[in-house]
Amino acid sequence: MNSSSEIQNHKLSSELDLDLDFEFDQPCGKLRLRDLLDISPTLTEASGAIIDDSFTRCFKSNPPEPWNWNVYLFPLWCLGVVIRYLFLFPARVLILTFGWIIFLSSYIPVHFLLKGHDKLRKKFERYLVELICSFFVASWTGVVKYHGPRPSRRPKQVFVANHTSMIDFIVLEQMTAFAVIMQKHPGWVGLLQSTILESVGCIWFNRTEVKDREILTKKLRDHVQGTENNPLLIFPEGTCVNNNYTVMFKKGGAFELDCTVCPIAIKYNKIFVDAFWNSRKQSFTKHLLRLMTSWAVVCDVWYLEPQNIKPGETAIEFAERVRDIISVRAGLKKVPWDGLLKYTRPSPKHRELKQQRFSESILRRLEEK
Amino acid sequence: MGNTSSMLTQYDIEEVQEHCNHTFSQQEIVSLYQRFCQLDRNGGGFISAEEFLSVPEFAVNPLSQRLLRMLDGLNFKEFVAFLSAFSSRATLQQKVEFIFKVYDSDGNGKVTFSDMLEVLRDLSGQFISEQQREQVLIHVLEEAGYTKNSLLGLSDFMKILGNTGLKMEVEVPVD
Numbered sequence: 001m002n003s004s005s006e007i008q009n010h011k012l013s014s015e016l017d018l019d020l021d022f023e024f025d026q027p028c029g030k031l032r033l034r035d036l037l038d039i040s041p042t043l044t045e046a047s048g049a050i051i052d053d054s055f056t057r058c059f060k061s062n063p064p065e066p067w068n069w070n071v072y073l074f075p076l077w078c079l080g081v082v083i084r085y086l087f088l089f090p091a092r093v094l095i096l097t098f099g100w101i102i103f104l105s106s107y108i109p110v111h112f113l114l115k116g117h118d119k120l121r122k123k124f125e126r127y128l129v130e131l132i133c134s135f136f137v138a139s140w141t142g143v144v145k146y147h148g149p150r151p152s153r154r155p156k157q158v159f160v161a162n163h164t165s166m167i168d169f170i171v172l173e174q175m176t177a178f179a180v181i182m183q184k185h186p187g188w189v190g191l192l193q194s195t196i197l198e199s200v201g202c203i204w205f206n207r208t209e210v211k212d213r214e215i216l217t218k219k220l221r222d223h224v225q226g227t228e229n230n231p232l233l234i235f236p237e238g239t240c241v242n243n244n245y246t247v248m249f250k251k252g253g254a255f256e257l258d259c260t261v262c263p264i265a266i267k268y269n270k271i272f273v274d275a276f277w278n279s280r281k282q283s284f285t286k287h288l289l290r291l292m293t294s295w296a297v298v299c300d301v302w303y304l305e306p307q308n309i310k311p312g313e314t315a316i317e318f319a320e321r322v323r324d325i326i327s328v329r330a331g332l333k334k335v336p337w338d339g340l341l342k343y344t345r346p347s348p349k350h351r352e353l354k355q356q357r358f359s360e361s362i363l364r365r366l367e368e369k
Numbered sequence: 370m371g372n373t374s375s376m377l378t379q380y381d382i383e384e385v386q387e388h389c390n391h392t393f394s395q396q397e398i399v400s401l402y403q404r405f406c407q408l409d410r411n412g413g414g415f416i417s418a419e420e421f422l423s424v425p426e427f428a429v430n431p432l433s434q435r436l437l438r439m440l441d442g443l444n445f446k447e448f449v450a451f452l453s454a455f456s457s458r459a460t461l462q463q464k465v466e467f468i469f470k471v472y473d474s475d476g477n478g479k480v481t482f483s484d485m486l487e488v489l490r491d492l493s494g495q496f497i498s499e500q501q502r503e504q505v506l507i508h509v510l511e512e513a514g515y516t517k518n519s520l521l522g523l524s525d526f527m528k529i530l531g532n533t534g535l536k537m538e539v540e541v542p543v544d
Contacts, residue, residue: 049426355494
């Protein structure tokens with residue numbers, strides 16, 4: 001049934017990142033009044049969305065079930081709180097402070113004294129950034145299990161990972177000093193970004209600036225070509241998701257650079273703490289404090305097999321294939337939504353596709369006798 | 370029923386159940402309340418149009434604007450009553466009534482040619498010309514024994530849609 005309108009339909013929907021219609025039997029037969037008046041499928045879709053939708057589920061953090069509800073468990077829980085807040089937390093703050101002292105006292109001299117010897121300086125700075133990240137991880141009693149071959153420093157490759165919180169970056173940076181592309185944040189995080197992260201090579205972007213994209217793509221391309229640069233890490237979801245789902249990977253950025261894409265999957269163990277950073281609900285500081293007053297942050301990191309774009313594959317299909325690989329490895333469910341929809345409305349193209357399908361069905365049935 | 374409290378009492382649940390003619394079970398009402406609170410981000414006691422449109426699946430629906438007019442300012446009890454047509458326990462009569470209300474935007478109990486044309490416009494967008502739309506509508510109306518000037522009431526809708534095996538059900542996820 002490959003009429004030209006079918007082909008046009010397919011083109012439109014593959015450009016649109018997603019194909020939302022649930023499959024219902026294409027109605028056929030002569031068009032009657034009841035067919036026009038029966039809007040029940042559209043209404044059902046709308047109420048289905050009102051009652052439960054896959055997009056909102058991606059950003060829901062489930063509050064942990066209280067288990068301290070009887071005479072025996074409650075004192076245990078209280079003891080746990082005491083240990084966590086009065087012993088673990090101060091100890092962790094000390095470790096972190098200690099780490100910062102070591103870091104700053106090494107980084108500042110290295111940065112200024114070795115000004116002339118760039119290669120050596122960069123090597124030291126990389127090592128120091130990895131060190132401070134290890135201290136951060138230790139400050140939450142992070143137990144990270146790395147699987148797979150460690151990232152190598154080669155040009156023409158880019159690393160992509162699913163995104164749950166800013167700590168993803170720290171967990172990965174502990175092992176390898178990546179260069180990263182980030183949204184500039186306010187406050188002390190922004191300060192860190194503009195000083196220390198500059199040394200590993202960071203590329204800034206502004207989510208709301210669309211013109212930014214071309215400049216950004218060029219910067220990325222240049223970075224990936226350079227042999228001296230740190231390997232580039234990108235979070236193609238563009239936003240933090242609750243580690244149960246993955247949202248659409250943006251094709252622009254990682255998948256249009258003519259280079260190898262190395263997927264990394266990160267899965268946090270929720271028993272210990274929910275590592276999802278709900279940036280709408282809490283600041284990063286509060287998020288860190290929550291991590292520092294919980295028992296541990298336990299996660300698995302899988303470095304997966306590098307992927308290249310297949311001949312005839314579009315960038316979107318490539319991105320989806322890589323998302324598949326990561327989702328399967330980390331046990332995440334895929335959802336056909338763009339993470340940016342947290343901040344914007346869906347493009348009218350999606351509604352237009354539905355309208356087009358409806359119109360074609362009506363006109364076709366009109367012809368039937 | 371407190372607007373800002375996130376706990377429903379047994380009285381509240383029973384009141385809501387009464388209001389929706391027992392189309393939802395008590396567990397479903399609790400689930401719906403959680404969903405209502407989740408969507409009502411600013412805690413105003415009702416879900417604003419902005420908050421509905423932040424659900425992408427709803428925003429891309431061709432009838433979203435029409436539905437928003439019906440959903441505007443509903444508190445939780447009315448919200449459940451609105452959704453009751455989509456329960457598996459709802460009767461065919463209730464479902465047809467809901468569809469009728471979607472068409473009858475001025476609520477006077479009569480659906481006119483322009484009402485039907487408007488809905489058709491929402492569903493087909495720019496892909497059918499206005500002229501063609503009118504033609505199609507007149508054609509099927511006349512075939513069913515009506516004219517362009519006919520005013521359709523609820524009983525007409527029951528007659529037209531009553532025995533088509535209307536499938537209009539949404540399951541409320543219950544933990």
